[in-house]
Amino acid sequence: MxxxxxxxxxxxxxxxxxxxxxxxxxxxxxxxxxxxxxxxxxxxxxxxxxxxLDGLKDFWQRVDYSQKLVNSVLISGSVAILAAVLSVLNAYAIGIGRVRGRTWVLAFFVLANMLPQEALVYPIYYLSKQVGLYDTRLSVIIVFTVIQAAFGTYLLSSVLGRFPREIIEAARIDGANKWQVLWRIVVPVSRPTIGVLLVFFFIWTWNEFLLPLVMLISNDNQTVSVALGVLQGQRLMDATMTNAAALLGVLPAIVFFLVFQRTLTRGIAVGAVK
Amino acid sequence: MTVTVERGARAVGKYRQPGPRRPRTRDSYALFLLPGILAFLAIVVVPFLMNTGVSFTEWQGVGSPKWTGLANYRELMDDAEFWASFRHSLFMVIAMAALPTVIGLVLAAALFDYIGKHFGSRWAAVLRACFYLPQVLPIAVAGIVWSWILAPDNGSLNELLKAVGLGSWQQDWLGDPDIALYSVMGVMVWVQIGFPLVVFMAGLQRVDPQLYEAAELDGAGWWRRFWHITLPQIRPEIYVVLTWCTIAALKVFGAVYVLTKGGPGGATDVPSYFSFSTFFEKTQVGYGAAISTILTVIILVLSLIGLKFQTRSEDADEGIRT
Structure with a gap:
């Protein structure tokens, strides 16, 4: 008692x-x-x-919030899928193919993952202007696909490194080529880990701030985070507007949280402890 | 199924004995690396090298850069703003790595073996979710929420203080140079706590419950069990969390941009914001590149140290188990 x-x-x-x-x-x-x-x-x-609800409605129309949501979903969704594909390809070569020098390749991806975006942002800004991709959603999609894939490669490589080799070799004996083994066996079996990656990539990209802030200057291309952050940074909002901005920014995050809670908490454990 | 698999494996083993074919089949996997490697060269390696190169020049972003050698770095050494930004980084490390790790450990242990055991895992899961919630919030949005709460007039915190009769404690939380840094730190603790908590709770599930039972039989109290069992058992997780959070603290940008823009009067300036404003507001690209290069070196060194501790503790862990 x-x-x-x-x-x-x-x-x-x-x-x-x-x-x-x-x-x-x-x-x-x-x-x-x-x-x-x-x-x-x-x-x-x-x-x-x-x-x-007029305050929220006003704010929604004023910042064209629907467009911002569409941009964020488009960018985060594309990045999640493309980065997952890239991670799978890399990890297949490293974890299952065990290509020569794989430790170095992996170390390279890990270091790339650690690099602060501050050290990339100006050249990316400059180069994207040179190739005419500045202020397009595509530029942000390309950059984050690569950045997120660095983490995905690291995580998936260690998962695929423990993949039962007998299954792969049996399939090879049965005449499947490497491409078929990847899509018919490795990807379906690794679906839980890939699912975790998709969720993480989506949310991380949704939350990104620095690079989208630099790359997306026109209103029509901005993501939710950038649009709200810029408005706040300009110090032009009164209390009611700030409040509406805060709520509209919080809502999608709460939705993701409720939908993906299980994947998120499980995924963090997987990511941190290999 | 198992039979075919085993037979297949054995057949392959036999087939592979001669060996000369092996390197070739192995290396053709390298083709799968090609898109990844090319993309990394274009998006990470080339920009990074460019940035490093530019840091040795004077450049406004247009025209051609003028080679100045180490001039930018020498200038940085005498730049009070630069030193201040890194000093503020240390405060961020306290707020985003040290405090969340300590608080996260205590919370995780309490949730895991007090709440989880005596009230059911449902309670633990719900409480964990509450602590984790800020982590899914875009940092820019977290900044908006808090700048609204911390607003000097009509802000919730000041109103609350007035309501409970502590009106004299009211502050311009983000506008007063003496307080702004601590306010930002407080917000970052709130943002960050969920991450260590979730990682530690996952780590605790690995710990053999018999260890706790044995300690309890020996009469060890909660605190001693925490100190002598929980901490050593989840040491790998602690290193991971400390490394990740320290790096995140050094990179902190969005929160500062939204909450204070480095102000008032540079009181909350951090290296990433400093390099951003040098790049895009002052357009001293060479100087900005030097700041971000130094930041990169610090982060890479810390990552390597963290990785080293982590692998060492994992090795030690395995040593104990075998």
Whole structure:
């Protein structure tokens, strides 16, 4: 019984800490449905007297939020798929093909993954202008496909390194070529890991800020993060607008979180502990 | 199925004995690496080398760069702004690596063996989700949320302080040069905590429960079990988290851009923001390249050190088990 008495304070303390983590989201949600008059009169801590959605609607139209969502989905989705394909090809050669010098190739990908984007951003900006890709969504897709694939190669190589070789060799005896072995055997068997990669690549790309900020200057091409970040950086928004921006930025993240929660937490464990 | 597989494997083994064919079949896998290698050369290696090259020149981004040797680096050594930005980086390492690791360890242990055991894994999962939530938020959006909460007039934090009678504690959290850095640090702790927590909780599942039972029988309290069992057992995870988070702290950009733009008066400037503004606002490309090159060297050295600790602790781990 004394055990139970001692246990509850720990639970309560953790619940309070968890609440503290979530409060910013709640307070944003509560205030986004207040009218500006109500906000300035009662401040941010009062409960709303009803649902006022005009602020959100105004903001949505003002920044053409639908377009930003389309851009973000298009960029993140393409990057997730392309980077996964690239990771699979690399990891197939390293993990299963065991090409000569694979340790060095892998080290190269790991280092590429560690490089700060600050050391790439200006040349990428400059080169993309030279080849006419500056301020296109394609440029961002290409760059992040490669950057994300660095991590994917690292993770998948170690997973494929433990792939049962008998299966592959049996298939080869049966006359399958390397290409067929890859698509008919290796990819289907590794589907869980590839799924984790797709989710991670999607969310990471969605959240990226520096490179899209530099590369996407026209309104029509900007992602959600960049559009909101730039607006905030210009310091032109009043409290109501900032609040609407915050809520609209938070919502997609919460949706991803609820949809992918299991994959995310499992994936982090896989990624960190090989 | 198993039979064919085994027979196949044996057949291959026999077939391969002579050997001369082997290198060729092996290397034809290299073709699969070709797209990856080419893409990396174009997107990572070439830009990186260009950036390093430009750091030895004076260049405005147009015309041709003028070779100046180490002049940019010498100038950096005397640049107070540069030193300040790296000093602020150390604060970021505290906020994004040291504090989240310590807090994450305690939270993970508490969730895992207090909540998980006595209240069920559902409670642990829900609480873990709450702590992890900020991690999926785009950093720019987290910045907007917090700059709204920390706003000097009508901001939630100041209103809250007033409501509980601590009006005198109200601050211009992001606008006061003496406080801004600590405010940004606080936000980063909030952002970062979920990552170590999730990794540590996953690591704890590896730990043999018998170790805890034995320690409990010996009368070891929670704290001693944490210190003598939990910590040594998940040492590899601790190194991974410390390395990753330290690197993330050195690269922090989005939060600073959105929360303070390095201000007020450079009070929250960090190397990545400093190089960004040197590149794109002052268009001193050579100087910006020098800043980012130094940042890169520091990050690569730290990564190698982290990797070394990690492999060493994994080796030691295996040594214990065998």
């Amino acid at each position: 004394t055990g139970a008495l001692r246990r509850y304070p720990v639970l309560i303390a953790l619940c309070i800490a968890a609440l503290f983590m979530v409060v910013p989201f709640l307070i944003v949600a509560v205030n986004a449905v207040k009218s500006p008059a109500e906000y300035s009169q009662n401040g941010p801590l009062s409960l709303p007297h009803g649902l006022y």
